Amino acid sequence: MLTRSSTELVRQRNSVLVLAALRRHGALSHTEISDFTGLSSATISAITADLEKGEVIEKSEQQAASGRGRPRVQFRPRRDCGYLIVVIISSDGVQYSLVDYAGTLIDRFSEERSHDPHGAARFADAVGEGLERLLSRSRLSRTKIKLISLSSKGLVSSDDAVLLWSPIFGSERIDFEAALRASWQAKIILDNETLLVAAALGAREDAGNPDGLRSLAALSLGHSIGLGIVRNAGPAEREISAPNFGHMLHVANGGLCRCGSRGCIEAYAGFYAILRMAFEVPDDTIPAKFVPVGELDKIAARARQGHRMSAFAFRQAGVALGNGLSRLLSLTERMPVAITGPGTRYYDLLRPGIEEGLAQSHMVRMQGMPELRVVFDEPLLVFEGHLNRALSVIDGDIVQAGFHI
Amino acid sequence: MLTRSSTELVRQRNSVLVLAALRRHGALSHTEISDFTGLSSATISAITADLEKGEVIEKSEQQAASGRGRPRVQFRPRRDCGYLIVVIISSDGVQYSLVDYAGTLIDRFSEERSHDPHGAARFADAVGEGLERLLSRSRLSRTKIKLISLSSKGLVSSDDAVLLWSPIFGSERIDFEAALRASWQAKIILDNETLLVAAALGAREDAGNPDGLRSLAALSLGHSIGLGIVRNAGPAEREISAPNFGHMLHVANGGLCRCGSRGCIEAYAGFYAILRMAFEVPDDTIPAKFVPVGELDKIAARARQGHRMSAFAFRQAGVALGNGLSRLLSLTERMPVAITGPGTRYYDLLRPGIEEGLAQSHMVRMQGMPELRVVFDEPLLVFEGHLNRALSVIDGDIVQAGFHI
DNA sequence: ACTTAATTTCTCGACTGTCGAGAAAATAAT
DNA sequence: ATTATTTTCTCGACAGTCGAGAAATTAAGT
Numbered sequence: 001m002l003t004r005s006s007t008e009l010v011r012q013r014n015s016v017l018v019l020a021a022l023r024r025h026g027a028l029s030h031t032e033i034s035d036f037t038g039l040s041s042a043t044i045s046a047i048t049a050d051l052e053k054g055e056v057i058e059k060s061e062q063q064a065a066s067g068r069g070r071p072r073v074q075f076r077p078r079r080d081c082g083y084l085i086v087v088i089i090s091s092d093g094v095q096y097s098l099v100d101y102a103g104t105l106i107d108r109f110s111e112e113r114s115h116d117p118h119g120a121a122r123f124a125d126a127v128g129e130g131l132e133r134l135l136s137r138s139r140l141s142r143t144k145i146k147l148i149s150l151s152s153k154g155l156v157s158s159d160d161a162v163l164l165w166s167p168i169f170g171s172e173r174i175d176f177e178a179a180l181r182a183s184w185q186a187k188i189i190l191d192n193e194t195l196l197v198a199a200a201l202g203a204r205e206d207a208g209n210p211d212g213l214r215s216l217a218a219l220s221l222g223h224s225i226g227l228g229i230v231r232n233a234g235p236a237e238r239e240i241s242a243p244n245f246g247h248m249l250h251v252a253n254g255g256l257c258r259c260g261s262r263g264c265i266e267a268y269a270g271f272y273a274i275l276r277m278a279f280e281v282p283d284d285t286i287p288a289k290f291v292p293v294g295e296l297d298k299i300a301a302r303a304r305q306g307h308r309m310s311a312f313a314f315r316q317a318g319v320a321l322g323n324g325l326s327r328l329l330s331l332t333e334r335m336p337v338a339i340t341g342p343g344t345r346y347y348d349l350l351r352p353g354i355e356e357g358l359a360q361s362h363m364v365r366m367q368g369m370p371e372l373r374v375v376f377d378e379p380l381l382v383f384e385g386h387l388n389r390a391l392s393v394i395d396g397d398i399v400q401a402g403f404h405i
Numbered sequence: 406m407l408t409r410s411s412t413e414l415v416r417q418r419n420s421v422l423v424l425a426a427l428r429r430h431g432a433l434s435h436t437e438i439s440d441f442t443g444l445s446s447a448t449i450s451a452i453t454a455d456l457e458k459g460e461v462i463e464k465s466e467q468q469a470a471s472g473r474g475r476p477r478v479q480f481r482p483r484r485d486c487g488y489l490i491v492v493i494i495s496s497d498g499v500q501y502s503l504v505d506y507a508g509t510l511i512d513r514f515s516e517e518r519s520h521d522p523h524g525a526a527r528f529a530d531a532v533g534e535g536l537e538r539l540l541s542r543s544r545l546s547r548t549k550i551k552l553i554s555l556s557s558k559g560l561v562s563s564d565d566a567v568l569l570w571s572p573i574f575g576s577e578r579i580d581f582e583a584a585l586r587a588s589w590q591a592k593i594i595l596d597n598e599t600l601l602v603a604a605a606l607g608a609r610e611d612a613g614n615p616d617g618l619r620s621l622a623a624l625s626l627g628h629s630i631g632l633g634i635v636r637n638a639g640p641a642e643r644e645i646s647a648p649n650f651g652h653m654l655h656v657a658n659g660g661l662c663r664c665g666s667r668g669c670i671e672a673y674a675g676f677y678a679i680l681r682m683a684f685e686v687p688d689d690t691i692p693a694k695f696v697p698v699g700e701l702d703k704i705a706a707r708a709r710q711g712h713r714m715s716a717f718a719f720r721q722a723g724v725a726l727g728n729g730l731s732r733l734l735s736l737t738e739r740m741p742v743a744i745t746g747p748g749t750r751y752y753d754l755l756r757p758g759i760e761e762g763l764a765q766s767h768m769v770r771m772q773g774m775p776e777l778r779v780v781f782d783e784p785l786l787v788f789e790g791h792l793n794r795a796l797s798v799i800d801g802d803i804v805q806a807g808f809h810i
Numbered sequence: 811a812c813t814t815a816a817t818t819t820c821t822c823g824a825c826t827g828t829c830g831a832g833a834a835a836a837t838a839a840t
Numbered sequence: 841a842t843t844a845t846t847t848t849c850t851c852g853a854c855a856g857t858c859g860a861g862a863a864a865t866t867a868a869g870t
Contacts, residue, residue: 007412007827007856014828030848040829045849069846070836164771171771243736247767249728251656261767323654327732331648362652362666366569366576412827412855419857435819445858450820474817475865813870820863827856834849840842 011047012399014039018047019056019395022077023103024207027060029072048075054403056081077102082146082394085134085186086386087127088193088379089113089152091168091223091290094127096134101146101394103387107137113168120172124179131180143185146397149390150176150190151382153226155244161190165244167224167258187397189390192242194220194340196385197378198228199240201338203388206232215335217328219245219321220378221343221350223271223291224258229332245328246270250320255283268320271296271343277313278303293342300346314349321350322357329370330363336371340378347374416452417804419444423452424461424800427482428508429612432465434477453480459808461486482507487551487799490539490591491791492532493598493784494518494557496573496628496695499532501539506551506799508792512543518573525577529584536585548590551802554795555581555595556787558631560649566595570649572629572663592802594795597647599625599745601790602783603633604645606743608793611637620740622733624650624726625783626748626755628676628696629663634737650733651675655725660688673725676701676748682718683708698747705751719754726755727762734775735768741776745783752779 014037021036022028028036034044051057052075060074081101088095091113098107111130113123127150135142154166161177163169177188198218205213213232220226227245230238246266247259254263255273262284267273272287278299303310325337339347354372358364375381419442426441427433433441439449456462457480465479486506493500496518503512516535518528532555540547559571566582568574582593603623610618618637625631632650635643651671652664659668660678667689672678677692683704708715730742744752759777763769780786 006858007415007825010412010415010827010856031846041848042830042850043828046827049849067846068838068844070834070848072847244768245736248732248735249766252724252728252762252765257767259767261765261770263765264767319657323657327653328736330653331650331733331736357657360657360666360668361654362662362664362669363649365666411829412857415827415856436817446819447821447859448857451856454820472817473815473867475819475863477818811870813868815866815868817866818864820861822861823859825856825858827854829854830852832849832851835847837844837846839844 014043015047015051015399016392016395018044018051019077019399020392022057022075023391023395027074027076029074031072033075051075051403054398056398056403079104080144082398083138083140083144084387084390084394085131085145085148086383086390087130087148087150088382088386089127089150090193091153094130096130097383098134098138099387099390101391103391107134109134120169120174123169124174124176127176128180128183131184145184145186146394147390148180148184148186148188149386149393150188151193151196151386152190153193153220153224156190156192156242158189158191161188163190165259170259187393189393191385191389192226192228193382194218194226195228195240195242196389197226197340197381198230198242198338198385199238199388200381200385201375202230202232202238202240203384213336215333217325217335217337218375218381219325219337219339220341221269221321221339221346222341225266225269225321226341227328229335231332243328245324248324248327250323256285256287258287265320265324269317274299274313274317277316278310280309296346300349303349311349314346315353315356318350318353318355319357320353322354323360324357325354325370326358326361326364330361334363334367334370336373338373338375340375340381342378344374344376419448420452420456420804421797421800423449423456424482424804425797427462427480428796428800432479432481434479436477438480456480456808459803461803461808484509485549487803488543488545488549489792489795489799490536490550490553491788491795492535492553492555493787493791494532494555495598496558499535501535502788503539503543504792504795506796508796512539514539525574525579528574529579529581532581533585533588536589550589550591551799552795553585553589553591553593554791554798555593556598556601556791557595558598558625558629561595561597561647563594563596566593568595570664575664592798594798596790596794597631597633598787599623599631600633600645600647601794602631602745602786603635603647603743603790604643604793605786605790606780607635607637607643607645608789618741620738622730622740622742623780623786624730624742624744625746626674626726626744626751627746630671630674630726631746632733634740636737648733650729653729653732655728661690661692663692670725670729674722679704679718679722682721683715685714701751705754708754716754719751720758720761723755723758723760724762725758727759728765729762730759730775731763731766731769735766739768739772739775741778743778743780745780745786747783749779749781 017037021033030044034041057075058078060076079100079102084099086097093110093113095110099105152166155164157164163174165171176190180188201218202216215231218228225246228242230240233239247264249263250265250268251263255267256262257264257267271291275291299310303314422442426438435449439446462480463483465481484505484507489504491502498515498518500515504510557571560569562569568579570576581595585593606623607621620636623633630651633647635645638644652669654668655670655673656668660672661667662669662672676696680696704715708719
């Protein structure tokens with residue numbers, strides 16, 4: 001609101017509006033774009049002509065037969081306008097994906113991550129090598145890569161692509177911007193993984209019913225706990241954030257967390273915490289680095305057969321999550337919570353605790369229990385979130401640069 | 406971003422830009438406006454001519470002698486362009502203020518609030534009567550009132566001016582929009598009191614050093630606990646929110662709170678809670694309705710003289726606040742915390758607890774203790790916040806309506 | 811007293827943008 | 841072939857910003 005406006009800016013904004021419509025609804029004709037954006041037909045002519053001359057969009061070959069009258073000619077993004085690399089960093093490894101401007105996957109491979117403990121410094125270089133490999137396999141010009149979109153669990157400074165805290169490297173920071181800037185002129189962004197899940201769910205949601213949803217939280221359960229929030233601020237404008245939920249204080253002087261603090265939510269609801277409690281290990285024991293899922297499956301099986309301590313471990317985990325969510329909801333507005341991640345397989349065991357933990361707060365007593373839903377297929381959502389976010393960033397950059405830099 | 410733009414909108418935005426500059430810096434000349442807004446001189450001529458014709462601004466009489474050359478002629482908002490009523494609802498009473506478009510106070514009086522317990526329904530009417538009284542004293546035309554800006558402690562739905570939960574009326578909702586809409590065509594807004602404090606502090610802050618501050622929290626200590634957050638989102642764009650901090654869960658199954666729940670922060674840090682703990686009353690005792698400040702002063706005096714239980718009560722209160730703040734900061738970014746309200750007189754007793762409570766979290770261990778500052782003069786800040794917010798709302802409305810409805 | 815320099819404000823033409831109306835294009839139905 | 845229908849394109853009107861230079865107005869210099 002408080003920066004000066006000019007007529008050129010109007011054109012820029014309306015151009016990204018057109019591109020966004022194309023992303024959301026696929027190939028569109030002149031009149032459809034006009035309908036979706038609310039811009040007049042004449043303006044659409046002007047903008048599409050510009051975008052076409054700038055080699056950003058192209059006329060689709062197959063024109064949708066629309067009955068009588070002059071046939072519609074559809075526009076769509078040009079695949080070769082620019083390329084995007086998606087890098088998903090997980091505890092097992094790193095997945096590299098090359099995607100074109102139309103959002104279709106071109107190449108993908110994964111690399112094992114060395115579990116070198118003091119490898120934080122080296123890790124950024126390893127990612128650099130992975131990127132080089134992807135580029136050389138593609139035979140594309142380096143300048144065609146417009147954006148490198150990274151994601152990881154943990155705490156992230158998204159402005160400057162610095163990983164501040166991660167489950168694997170702790171508080172050894174990794175500055176991807178600094179590490180990659182020399183070799184790439186592509187923009188580099190880094191987001192929290194669960195934030196992207198939330199973004200994807202939000203996009204799916206209001207693809208179904210536009211402006212139906214106000215906000216939504218995604219809670220990812222696994223070895224660590226992630227949370228992403230998407231909030232509809234203003235007309236069709238989404239705002240996303242990734243609070244440091246897993247390491248929010250659950251109880252003062254509580255169980256020892258992987259991060260070195262005591263009493264974090266993760267120290268009760270992370271996989272290692274459930275394991276610790278199920279085996280009645282003192283809660284100041286140093287947490288296990290990795291817990292195979294099979295191990296937790298066994299505990300879950302025992303809990304389902306009535307083993308008291310195993311059931312209690314899941315219930316305690318649920319209460320920690322429920323209390324945390326209640327605190328979150330006290331600070332925001334009421335919103336539905338989508339639960340994802342490998343931990344969803346134990347949702348039957350966690351749910352009673354979550355509801356108990358939620359019910360202990362003023363907020364829930366006043367406004368009722370928030371809607372809880374379980375969403376599977378987390379990896380797919382992460383990738384979808386990358387695409388949603390990255391492609392719209394590229395759109396903005398291209399338009400701002402006056403098509404083609 | 407996702408609504409269509411047009412040239413007219415550009416003019417609107419730039420017009421409010423000019424008005425905002427006038428608000429922030431007082432009367433300004435043509436060239437000064439150009440400097441502050443970044444708009445060209447020609448544009449300033451066009452916009453100021455429009456605003457002057459629309460009777461929104463006027464040329465100031467006293468022209469600042471600026472040495473050689475053609476003397477500067479200053480613009481300022483016309484006092485009679487519109488009027489604003491500020492209604493501050495507190496536990497003691499209701500204060501009504503009439504303010505003109507230039508932001509100067511014209512009339513003010515306070516009314517005792519009847520402590521009628523089932524008076525929620527009647528209260529809105531009482532406010533209506535107060536407004537009538539203010540209007541008739543002013544001899545202004547009713548249509549000249551452009552905005553009624555209310556504030557209260559508690560939980561508020563700001564879009565539609567509904568008080569959802571307040572310390573006095575509990576969860577009996579009060580719909581001011583519905584109650585006043587019939588008699589007033591002025592816009593009606595309702596904000597949380599501490600939110601306005603945060604807004605005022607934020608405005609003061611970046612009046613000092615522009616874009617120096619990223620965000621800020623205001624914590625109001627008193628019979629109840631209030632919190633407001635102001636966040637700088639984008640260039641010179643502020644976002645404010647008032648989370649339900651006082652009733653965020655502190656400890657599960659903890660002390661009984663005034664709201665009926667157990668374990669809220671307020672049930673440990675509110676004045677009644679400190680009283681309860683100092684006298685070793687069981688913490689499930691129904692909280693006192695009102696605690697005279699003198700009573701708490703006595704406890705503070707004893708605590709300062711070394712009385713164990715009194716000191717402990719303040720320390721516990723501090724820990725509750727500290728834990729709550731640590732949770733808040735886990736979910737947002739690190740930000741300075743300004744402490745206001747009557748409770749600041751006990752800050753010496755509270756501080757150790759607050760710091761202990763903060764230190765128990767991962768966030769604080771990683772990023773260090775947030776800056777804590779004490780700010781007196783809360784009532785002044787509340788009024789200042791009203792003005793900041795209300796006048797810019799009026800500016801927006803006037804411009805949108807094409808000067809004069 | 812007159813001129814000159816300095817500074818501020820105003821005005822004009824160029825440019826960019828959106829929009830509505832209607833022309834042009836292209837196909838199906840008659 | 842012609843007509844109806846639908847889509848796309850084009851043109852002129854209008855709104856806005858900007859840079860450059862003209863006009864206004866005062867202080868300083870002679």
